Amino acid sequence: MKRVLIVDDAAFMRNVLKTILENGGFEVVGEAQNGAIGVKKYEELNPDLVTMDITMPEMDGISALKEIKKIDSNAKVVMISSMGQEAMIRESVTAGAKSFVVKPFNENIVIKTLTNLF
Template identity: 65%
Template sequence: MKRILVVDDAAFMRLSLKTMLEKNGYEVVGEAENGRKAVEMYKMLNPELVTMDITMPDMDGIEALTEIMKFDSKAKVIMLSAMGQETKIREAVIQGAKGFVVKPFKEDYLVKALSKF
């Protein structure tokens, strides 16, 4: 069972992700509502995977990804983005993201994307 940290500023999205992931055999070990909290929780929890929203207040997903990669160059972070954020997705991949899923997404697509890691 993979241990996952879910990062999104929208509480309903964190709940949706947690429900989908747990239903498919993943263990959600933590949730963060912004990038700053995500970096803190990553260091504390050492999850095997992170789902990271790109657009968040305080510290966005790309900044958080960059900080996590400095701390752990082997981190597996999957970015979640809205349609039309191709430039940010490209930047995230350059910074070390292992993949991305475009919102809105279907449960089976998310699980398939995460199962590669």
């Protein structure tokens, strides 16, 4: 079972993603409410995959992605974005994101996107 860390500042979104992932056969090993905590949890938990919101307080998702890639160049990070964030999605892919998912979530697309990384 693939181990996932969810990084999103909205508790509601973390809960929605957690339910989708667990229903899809993933194990959610941790959650973080901003990028800075996400980077620390990545080091502690060494997950197989990270879902990373782009817009968060303290440290945004793109900055956190860059820090995680410094720790582990093979890290699999999927960016979570809202509609209209195309420029940020391009920047995150350039910074090493493996893929992205757009809010609002379609459960099948989330599972397919994450499963295709393995």
